[in-house]
Amino acid sequence: MTSYLTAYQSFKTVAEMDQHVEKHTLVNYGEMNETDRALLSLVAQYACKFPGASHLKVSTICYATDKSEATVRRSLRKLEKLLIIKKVPTIRRVSKGYAIF
DSSP states (O other), rough: OGGGGGGGGGOHHHHHHHHHHHHHHTTTTTTTTHHHHHHHHHHHHHTTTTOOBBOOOOHHHHHHHHHHHHHHHOOOOOOOOHTOOOEEOOOOOOTOEEEOO
């Protein structure tokens, strides 16, 4: 089902992805709050099968981080503005969610 994620895969290995996540976290530490760091970590955890690409719904992130939808969306916008993540709009056939890469 998620084999299309290979087209959005940013890294060759999970270790390479982890290095980049750590680097971005250190470089942008002052601009990121605890929620941003937790959200980046969660997205990275879901991006292991296809390193650098994950398909998460906002509601899944809310449940996993115990944050409100507004907080999660605000944090995603900030991570995208800092060029740490890239959101690629996609529509699922059944549940109509957006993907985060």
